Amino acid sequence: MSRLVQRLGWPGTLALACILGFVAIGILAPLIAPWPAQGAGAPNVAARLMPPSADHWLGTDHLGRDMLSRLIYATRVSLSNGMLIVAFSLLIGLPVGLAAGYFGGWVDEALMRVTDVFLAFPALLLAVLMAASLGPGFLNSVIAVSVTWWPWYARLARAEGLVLRGQPYVEAARLAGVSHPRIILRHILPATARPLTVQAALDVGPALLTAAALSFLGLGVLPPTADWGQMVDAGRKFFPDRWWYSAMPGVTIFIVALSFSVLGDALRDRRKGAARASA
Amino acid sequence: MPLPDTTPLLEIRGLSVTIPTPEGDVHAVRAVDLEIGRGDIHGLIGESGSGKTMTGMAMLGLVPKGSRIGAARFHFDGQDLRQQASRLRGRRIGMISQDPAAALNPVLSIRRQIDDVLRTHRDLPRVARRAEALALLAATGLPDPEKVLRSYPHQLSGGMQQRVVIAQALATGADFLIADEPTTALDVSVATQVLALLRRLVAERNLTVLMITHDMDVIAEACDRVTVLYAGRSVETGPVEEVLNRPAHRYTRALLGALPDAVPRGARLAVVEGSFEDPEPGPDPEGAV
Numbered sequence: 296m297s298r299l300v301q302r303l304g305w306p307g308t309l310a311l312a313c314i315l316g317f318v319a320i321g322i323l324a325p326l327i328a329p330w331p332a333q334g335a336g337a338p339n340v341a342a343r344l345m346p347p348s349a350d351h352w353l354g355t356d357h358l359g360r361d362m363l364s365r366l367i368y369a370t371r372v373s374l375s376n377g378m379l380i381v382a383f384s385l386l387i388g389l390p391v392g393l394a395a396g397y398f399g400g401w402v403d404e405a406l407m408r409v410t411d412v413f414l415a416f417p418a419l420l421l422a423v424l425m426a427a428s429l430g431p432g433f434l435n436s437v438i439a440v441s442v443t444w445w446p447w448y449a450r451l452a453r454a455e456g457l458v459l460r461g462q463p464y465v466e467a468a469r470l471a472g473v474s475h476p477r478i479i480l481r482h483i484l485p486a487t488a489r490p491l492t493v494q495a496a497l498d499v500g501p502a503l504l505t506a507a508a509l510s511f512l513g514l515g516v517l518p519p520t521a522d523w524g525q526m527v528d529a530g531r532k533f534f535p536d537r538w539w540y541s542a543m544p545g546v547t548i549f550i551v552a553l554s555f556s557v558l559g560d561a562l563r564d565r566r567k568g569a570a571r572a573s574a
Numbered sequence: 575m576p577l578p579d580t581t582p583l584l585e586i587r588g589l590s591v592t593i594p595t596p597e598g599d600v601h602a603v604r605a606v607d608l609e610i611g612r613g614d615i616h617g618l619i620g621e622s623g624s625g626k627t628m629t630g631m632a633m634l635g636l637v638p639k640g641s642r643i644g645a646a647r648f649h650f651d652g653q654d655l656r657q658q659a660s661r662l663r664g665r666r667i668g669m670i671s672q673d674p675a676a677a678l679n680p681v682l683s684i685r686r687q688i689d690d691v692l693r694t695h696r697d698l699p700r701v702a703r704r705a706e707a708l709a710l711l712a713a714t715g716l717p718d719p720e721k722v723l724r725s726y727p728h729q730l731s732g733g734m735q736q737r738v739v740i741a742q743a744l745a746t747g748a749d750f751l752i753a754d755e756p757t758t759a760l761d762v763s764v765a766t767q768v769l770a771l772l773r774r775l776v777a778e779r780n781l782t783v784l785m786i787t788h789d790m791d792v793i794a795e796a797c798d799r800v801t802v803l804y805a806g807r808s809v810e811t812g813p814v815e816e817v818l819n820r821p822a823h824r825y826t827r828a829l830l831g832a833l834p835d836a837v838p839r840g841a842r843l844a845v846v847e848g849s850f851e852d853p854e855p856g857p858d859p860e861g862a863v
Binding site for chain 2: 400463465467469472474481486
């Protein structure tokens with residue numbers, strides 16, 4: 296524990312704890328939600344739009360469902376949304392960037408011009424377009440955001456590939472007849488791991504926000520499944536009189552996005568420190 | 575008993591490498607003849623920019639993009655290198671680079687780096703590859719190969735690193751090694767050991783070596799035959815004692831005259847006339863040759 300604090304610093308450790316806490320909440324949702332049935336979407340119209348109370352700590356929504364339970368269930372959707380977007384983007388961007396950087400020449404040109412096409416559009420607009428043409432739904436919203444996201448990873452991986460392919464040990468491996476895929480796996484990929492983990496951690500927050508924005512626009516998950524963005528949107532009609540409806544999911548998004556951002560910063564600083572120490 | 579193969583392993587006639595640049599063509603290699611017999615250590619000596627490294631690179635098929643290779647004959651063991659270089663590279667032709675520290679990945683263990691090469695070239699199970707790696711390290715005269723196998727490059731001295739690089743080159747199963755200034759990064763006593771090691775490996779494993787260097791001592795110490803390169807041309811070739819003792823070409827004489835031990839203490843060193851920096855685009859400096 297103290298080693299972790301030493302490596303990440305207090306803010307980073309707190310952020311990590313926070314994220315792990317939310318992950319745990321998501322996994323254990325049915326066990327810890329005070330009203331599991333309502334969390335999953337069962338209405339309780341007798342208690343519509345109740346302010347926070349002993350029974351409903353964070354109040355109830357327009358169908359009388361316990362806000363806390365809804366938020367806990369929405370954690371599953373929103374967190375996996377954010378992480379899946381980053382994972383999908385890495386899955387596309389990493390191979391594209393590595394190939395472009397390592398092979399160079401026309402491979403690089405071709406791949407990077409394709410990436411440029413995606414970067415030429417405003418990210419949110421492209422995501423909205425994609426989501427609208429794919430239709431709403433969890434997986435579709437993940438795909439829609441990933442499409443706007445992967446070029447950044449491609450660029451990052453390309454930059455590392457460019458630097459490393461000129462290293463004499465990479466040339467030596469080539470001269471020894473080691474195949475391209477093996478060289479990429481052995482010599483190039485490991486070097487991209489650190490900058491990319493930092494970027495990925497920093498990106499989960501914004502990814503989650505973008506996914507929330509799609510949900511807010513009605514292009515994310517469909518009711519009765521909840522996610523945070525969709526809850527903010529649903530509460531908008533009752534704002535500001537029933538402020539808790541939009542505020543609670545909003546604050547949750549804020550905490551999670553901030554945590555990822557702080558963790559990313561901590562990871563980056565740790566990397567810098569490591570570079571200094573070895574220099 | 576089969577007759578020993580007396581055809582040369584490497585046969586090059588009139589090799590030229592022309593590299594196009596925006597300022598015009600650079601004639602890195604103009605006319606190189608090279609014939610290397612099996613089991614020889616053949617020196618290729620010349621100053622910077624004389625084309626010695628580019629000649630080696632051409633054999634590996636690693637010339638800059640767009641370069642033109644011309645030759646009347648460019649054969650390795652009967653195969654035309656113009657078509658076969660990329661196939662032979664790493665299979666029959668290995669390379670020992672100048673700076674062993676740079677040729678090894680600093681974050682991978684020696685075991686990993688030798689194993690990758692063995693895995694590429696030999697169809698052996700894991701355990702056998704490990705045994706082979708140990709044998710190769712032992713063959714390069716490294717004490718305690720077990721320990722070296724577990725080490726990372728920074729834990730080894732320069733001489734040990736160069737031995738690892740040699741072991742890696744042997745791991746490909748190549749029988750022809752191009753050693754590009756293999757001792758430049760090493761201090762004198764270690765360099766002597768590495769040269770002795772190369773000689774021993776050549777004898778034991780029936781290797782052939784092209785030794786690219788600018789150092790007359792390396793030639794005298796390790797080579798059987800030598801070819802002198804000047805301005806992209808091979809100007810003289812022959813057995814080492816002959817070329818060093820009775821240089822026929824005036825450039826070779828000038829080169830030998832420029833060695834510090836060739837002149838009495840206090841006297842000026844000879845200057846190699848017409849010497850030039852990296853080859854520039856433009857007409858052949860015919861006058862210099």
